[in-house]
Amino acid sequence: MLLRSKNPFLQAFRGQANNILNIFKGLPLTTPPFSSMTLDLDDVAIARHLLKAPETWHDESRVKDYEKRFAQWNGSKSAFAFMSGRVALSACIYGLGLKRNDEVIFPGFTSRSVANALKFEGIIPVYTDIELDTFGLDADKIEERLTTRTRAILMHHLYGLVCRDYEKIIALAKRYNLKVIEDCAHATGAEYKGIKVGNLGDAAIYSSENSKVFNTITGGLATTNSKKVAEGIGEYYDNASIPDDEMIKTQLGSVVLNYFKYAAPQQWWRKDAAQILYGKDKIILLTKEEEMGIKSNDYGQKMPGAIAEIGINQLGKIDRYNKLRRQTAKRWDKWCEENGYKKPLVVPDSEPVFLRYPVLVEDEKKATRRWSVKELGIHLGNWFSVNRQTISAHDEGCVNAGIAIRKCVDFPTLT
Numbered sequence: 001m002l003l004r005s006k007n008p009f010l011q012a013f014r015g016q017a018n019n020i021l022n023i024f025k026g027l028p029l030t031t032p033p034f035s036s037m038t039l040d041l042d043d044v045a046i047a048r049h050l051l052k053a054p055e056t057w058h059d060e061s062r063v064k065d066y067e068k069r070f071a072q073w074n075g076s077k078s079a080f081a082f083m084s085g086r087v088a089l090s091a092c093i094y095g096l097g098l099k100r101n102d103e104v105i106f107p108g109f110t111s112r113s114v115a116n117a118l119k120f121e122g123i124i125p126v127y128t129d130i131e132l133d134t135f136g137l138d139a140d141k142i143e144e145r146l147t148t149r150t151r152a153i154l155m156h157h158l159y160g161l162v163c164r165d166y167e168k169i170i171a172l173a174k175r176y177n178l179k180v181i182e183d184c185a186h187a188t189g190a191e192y193k194g195i196k197v198g199n200l201g202d203a204a205i206y207s208s209e210n211s212k213v214f215n216t217i218t219g220g221l222a223t224t225n226s227k228k229v230a231e232g233i234g235e236y237y238d239n240a241s242i243p244d245d246e247m248i249k250t251q252l253g254s255v256v257l258n259y260f261k262y263a264a265p266q267q268w269w270r271k272d273a274a275q276i277l278y279g280k281d282k283i284i285l286l287t288k289e290e291e292m293g294i295k296s297n298d299y300g301q302k303m304p305g306a307i308a309e310i311g312i313n314q315l316g317k318i319d320r321y322n323k324l325r326r327q328t329a330k331r332w333d334k335w336c337e338e339n340g341y342k343k344p345l346v347v348p349d350s351e352p353v354f355l356r357y358p359v360l361v362e363d364e365k366k367a368t369r370r371w372s373v374k375e376l377g378i379h380l381g382n383w384f385s386v387n388r389q390t391i392s393a394h395d396e397g398c399v400n401a402g403i404a405i406r407k408c409v410d411f412p413t414l415t
């Protein structure tokens with residue numbers, strides 16, 4: 001993560017110019033923001049308070065408290081807080097004792113930051129096809145990808161849906177003596193048979209990036225129920241650096257700015273005021289280097305006390321927001337039924353969180369997502385479609401991943 005300085009006045013001006021353009025284009029001014037977010041005024045108050053007390057930013061006891069609370073809420077033995085989910089993944093790779101040139105099976109339809117985290121640890125990511133019911137790894141496609149160098153399977157619960165083949169993958173990994181890492185970046189709080197996802201594998205990662213289930217602007221956690229793996233992750237953690245005060249300040253400012261930007265976009269004057277007060281620096285979530293698969297200099301940081309403080313407050317809201325998401329999903333269920341689209345699969349005995357609601361639509365409907373603004377009053381997501389790795393996954397015979405890239409759009413669930 002890097003900072004980029006911007007002229008806040010120019011940004012505010014551009015925002016207003018865009019509003020005027022939208023009026024001319026006949027688009028609504030008050031479309032719900034793309035990034036359904038969980039920041040509220042209480043988070044803003046905490047961030048503002050912290051901004052005035054930089055001497056408290058490095059209070060490690062706040063981080064320990066956050067990790068303990070998260071582990072407890074999640075039903076896991078231990079948790080480690082990092083500056084992002086991808087770094088948590090790097091820590092898991094290290095903690096599981098995976099070595100350079102080991103192969104890891106992973107879904108051909110996911111965030112490019114996942115492939116990067118594997119590559120940064122010297123791992124060879126082996127793209128494997130997904131199913132189109134929950135967009136998870138297809139258990140039947142794994143065996144053909146195994147080699148003598150395969151050491152682990154990275155599975156995910158995409159869009160907050162519990163993966164269709166969850167138990168099958170865990171069983172298969174046992175049979176072949178492979179480790180399982182669960183990517184729960186979309187599924188924090190989702191349950192299978194009454195247990196939160198992330199607890200059946202050997203280690204799991206979670207993300208509190210702005211567009212995910214809960215929000216610290218950037219942030220992530222790694223969890224495990226194994227003492228040995230915890231020791232390994234702990235070693236990575238102990239060697240990790242902490243972001244500098246400039247970064248922490250920008251991140252706290254972003255809590256305020258993003259609240260006004262996304263929670264009340266119709267009140268543009270508040271957004272513009274926040275932009276001018278807090279918007280000089282911007283955090284870059286995927287740097288140019290990372291886009292090309294190159295590790296940034298500050299990759300691998302752990303979370304400081306100030307951000308953990310926001311995390312503690314956010315943790316208390318996850319269940320409430322996930323309930324809201326599940327309610328909105330019913331609206332999209334109905335839309336699918338009425339318009340002849342397939343609903344995503346809710347695995348029996350699972351409680352998904354529906355971070356977003358995925359639907360396979362016609363290629364043209366994905367290519368021109370604007371229709372959703374006029375017809376539904378929302379902005380559709382096209383997560384993981386503009387990702388060079390997933391496109392090459394298509395070339396490597398991941399047929400369903402290719403279909404998802406062409407056809408899968410995702411609806412917001414906090415509108």
Ligand SMILES: *Cc1c(COP(=O)(O)O)cnc(C)c1O
Pocket residue numbers: 083084085086087110111113114156183185186206207208209218219220
């Ligand atoms: C966002 C995301 C991650 C990584 O989380 P960051 O906190 O952004 O590093 C991992 N996996 C998936 C599927 C994601 O969408």
